[in-house]
Amino acid sequence: MGTEPKGLAALPSPRAVANKSDKRRLLEAIRMALEIQSPAVRRNTQTFNRNRYKATAALPDYDALKDHARQIKEDAIARLPELIEQIRETVASRGGHVFLAVTAEEACRYVRDTCVHHGARLIVKGKSITSEEIHLNRVLEAAGIEVAESDLAEFILQVADEQPSHIIAPALHYSRERITALFKRKFQTDLPLDTGEELTKFAREILRQKFLHADIGITGANLLAADTGTMMLVESEGNIRMTSLLPPVHIAVAGVEKIIPTRREMAVFLELLAASGTGQKLTSYTSFLSPPLNDPPFALPGKPRKTREFHLVLIDNGRMRMRDDAVFRETLYCIRCSACLNSCANFETVGGHAFGGETYSGGIGGSWEAGTGKLENAGFSELCSGCSRCVNQCPVRVDVPWLNENLRSRLNHAAGPSALSTTLEALCSAPEQDAQAPAGKIFFGNYHWFAEWGSRFAWAANALTNTGAARSAMERWLGVDRRRVLPPFPKRTLVEAALRLNTQTGVSVPRETREPAARAALFADVFTNYGLPERGLATLRVLRAMNVDVVVSDSLPEGRAALSQGLLTSASEYARKAAAHLEHFLEGGRAIIVVEPSSLAMFRRDARHLLENAEQFERLCSSAFEPVEYVTRLLAAFHRTAKEFFDVSQSPVGKRLFYHSHCQQKTIGCDAPTETLLRNLGFDVATSSVECCGMAGSFGYKKDFYELSMAVGEDLFQQVRAADEGGEPRALVASGTSCTEQLHAGLGRRVIHPIELLAAILREPVAALD
């Protein structure tokens, strides 16, 4: 166990902070996880994460499989009532029993009654997170029945009395050393138990006896086929096979969403689930069983040999309600692979006891907890920073951040407005519907308003914001952590500075009389305009030097900040206004250039949920580019090389670089152009492999999450330090505004944007494109 820092309250047990309906428990759980669980969680999730990237890359038809899997699940959920009826009939025709439980209590009662009916004294269980959801063990134990969890992770949790912290590896927060300590304490044994082998042998010997003597076996199911009643069971230890084979009675508990139409369609999920989960080609055992089995059940001497019996307990417990919800229906497509947990930097740092509820955890966990329980139980979904790294990892293409933004919106409404939030909302004329949100969320979601006023009176705002009194007030009322340095407002915003460059906003004034090679409009996103205008100016300089006719748009919010706070009405309104403004430029044949990746990702990804029509989204999505991505496209279109325009020898920061691309930039696939261009120019480029820097927009500024944000960042800082070895420290290059702040906070070094570097090494005179 971790040692406790002096001066802090004792750390809570995982169970005590499992339910996150009270925010204090979330904060306590984060503290506990950072203190005790973080190293094991990080090692194990990052191993899964690396292996998943490798395994999915090795699947030749990965994208087609994902499309197919998504289509099967959409079809299945659409036809769910019909499929439930069909599987009832198929299982019954094979001699099995099917029970559809509307509530968790009904499900538990049915299982308990079946066990009591058979006079069962010992039940052996395979891992089933659904049985955790309905709290089945408590009910069985209350009836005097012994329940032996046979999955080693569940065995550990049963011994420790803890909830799962991960959907496929529920005890992944335990290091080997902590398991040894736990077993020695609980089993009072003198055995050394100092290796994974010894611990496994110890548990195996206990559990082998349970398998042989069990009266009933209970398993979950990964998928169910309506046409044949086949269940797909995925595992590595062999315990699920034992559980379904040896005892005479087999009870399978499964959420109704596990049903797909046909057994043949299970083939689509076979490799996809293994690759997305543990990152294997297949796990040790994937069974396809249509129980009851033909094999006679196991009977040791003295025990009567019974005939086999099979019960399938289908669980609704909120799922049909989720099915009726236009947003949360998508949760039911989830095949519980854990990819969204393992690809999440916050989850990798604290795991599912902090980033999770009583049963479900991680990005998708909030939707499951809210759907199968109460909305308030999804409070931990606040730990989804919207970095979107999970989006491309989901085998059924669930937009996990969108689900969490919707949870946040509903939680905001459930909380009700405060006087401060109403005032703030009125001040920045945000849509009234969002006034329900806490003040801090309104502040972060309408940052553009504060930034605009701040930069109008930059001298005063800059003098004021970093005073102790102001920071203390901001921390108290808005939740902005005082340890974060607030970036100063610039003397001139991007729009003002661009005007001074003799370019009128929104009006095309060709710099020269010759025909431009291309036309573009630089979107003056809030973060660049009010925070880092030099990045926008560098973009103008590079593009104009390449003979691109480029103008600057008005600065207006595109809705990213509001979306991240769950202010959906505001986000929608802002996105629509920004899209309408940009529409003029698109009509004039201009590409849209966006410096801040999170703003770009709004146009390329999130806006599909917010804009009124799909055509408008498609137009914007296909015409919006990251600056270096756009430069790369121009070079390719004109068959020119980067070296004709840029000269590495002029680099003001040397040739050794460390490039960190932004999380959302990676998701929309525009990190590679920068890496490639810099390398082609002759830079020595080291890159980060972290999913996110931990700042993730406003996330790291929040008082509640400062420690977590810095702990996530530490991974990145270490990678920089490691890459520095063997030479001069590398110049830090980052594309995101918040990553820049985070790198600066962690390493105290200057960070530049790749386009600033390109602007600094432009060849003069430039051989413009034509």
Added chain:
Amino acid sequence: MPDLLATFEGNAREAAADVFQVGGSAAEIHSEVQRLAEGSKSIVLGLGEFIARTVVEELRQIPNVIAEPSDEQLSAASVGVSDAFAGVASSGSVCIAMGPPLVAAASLLMPLHIVLLPANRIVARPRDVFDPACLGGEGLRRNLVFITGPSATADMGPLVRGVHGPHRLQILILRDGDGY
């Protein structure tokens, strides 16, 4: 076919299975299984569907094979021998079709699991087993288990091979001859 075989071998080894090839004659299979099971006190045969009768008869002659094991003997046996319904090249898996007595037990309960895999039953990818045109469409009807390496866990910290299921998986590929 040779490509499938080589791919299968590589992937099965990567999944920590041992792979051997043998000509398909009953005598050769007998001696190879006997060699692999050497030193074992009790051997359980759960096979007969996908290899020739003659081979099964021959294997019954191996010393320490328990002809009709009781459940108590099953729980204490040291080697299980199965014949595979299919092999999967891309994952190095063997696919066991359950149904006949002892097949499920022989592929699960003993520390050492020996699988006889006729080379002509190797398919390219797991999903092929669910193709009605493949292996007579039997993959869509039977109770199946895809076995990929020995049982394993990472729950106790480092990766440990050998948990509730077999600790070692040995695959004997039957190249040709009267084995099938």
